[in-house]
Amino acid sequence: MSYVLCCVDGKNYSQSACDYAVMISNNMNLPLKFLNIIEHSSKVEKLNLSGNIKLGEKDDLLQEYTNEEATKSQCAIKTGKELLNTLKQKALQTCKNEITILQVHGDVIETILDFEKEISVLVIGIKSHEEHIIGENVKDIIRAIHKPVLLVNSEFIEPKKLLIAYxxxxxxxxxxxxxxxKPIFKNIKRDIVNINADKILSAKLLNEAKEIFAKQNIEVDTSVLSGEPKEAIYNYFEQNNCDILAMGAFGHSRLKEFIFGSFTSEMLRKIKKPILLFR
Structure with missing residues (x-):
């Protein structure tokens, strides 16, 4: 059975991600699942086997490291369970559908991909303001999963306007x-924009987009934008008081992204409101 999956870690807008996930669950009339993933730490902070080590000291250091990792893991498990229970209680106040919680040990990407067939929409809290670096985990999730992903990077507000970059x-x-x-967002105004030096092609693409929504009896406004794409979309988003940006994600290869920079990554850094992506 399909459901809305909300991944939470307690650090990156988990409360806001919960609110958006509840809203989407209600809009789509789908169950809601909260997922907390416990990753095994690969960082060695205190362990240092370099230099002169006396007989038996290596075993002592390894045991110290093992004990430290066990303590960290137990703490992460306890904190994660508390977070899941807190979010479930919060969601129960407004969610109209079944709510489940799950804690899993393993790799983030692999775990999410294990659930891909069951996911209708994935909701993740992230830090994406200009002073922050977008985590590789987030980028890899977007590249790997072929479902809509809502990245939550701010406090929850009821969205009134959705900007779609097509x-x-x-x-x-x-x-x-x-x-x-699928009504991910209800009672929301939809603006669709396209940026192209060829205005005839731009108009054609916007009509194509308009027809897709017309088949579902959804009205949209369309606009042809000019200039550098990242700046044009960002300026339109800000000037028109949009609440969510929706666009395709990571259309280029990793090599092209390395050479030219990723449009998706740039928008994640610039936009300070949630972004809906589809790979």
């Missing part, structure tokens, strides 16, 4: 089809 790519077309057929 360029005709497979990713953006899938996003339009998904968001038009």
């Amino acid at each position: 360029n005709g790519s497979n990713e953006s077309k899938k996003l339009l089809n998904e968001t038009s057929k």
Whole structure:
């Protein structure tokens, strides 16, 4: 059975992610699952086997490290369970559907991919303001999963306007089809923009996008933008008081991203409100 999956770690807007996940669960009439993943730490903070080590000291250091890791793991398990129970109680106040909680030990990417077939929408809290670096885990999740992903990077507000950046790519077309057929957001104004030096092609793409929503009896406003894409979309988003940005994600190879920079990564750094992505 499909459900809305909300991944939480207690650090990155988990409370806000909970609120958005509840809203989406209610809109789509789907169960809601909260997931906390306990990763095994690979960092060695106190262990140092360099230099002169006397007989038996190595075993002592290894035992110290093992004990330290066990303490960290127990603490993470306890904190994670408390977080899950807190969010469940919070969600029960407004969620109209079944709520479950789950704590898993393992790799973040692999764990989420294990649930991919059951996920309808994935909600994740992140830090994405300009002074922060987007974690590779987040980027890898977006690249790996082929479901809508809502990245929550601010306090919850009831969204009134959704801005969709549409360029005709497979990713953006899938996003339009998904968001038009399934009511991720209800009672929300939708603006669709396209940036292209060829105005005729831009108008064609916007009409294509408009028709996708028209099939579901959803009205949208469309606009052709000019200039550098990242700046044009950011300026439109800010000037028109948009609440959520939706777009296709990571359409280029990792090599091209390394050479030219990733449009997705740039938008994650600039936009200080939730972003809905589809790979």
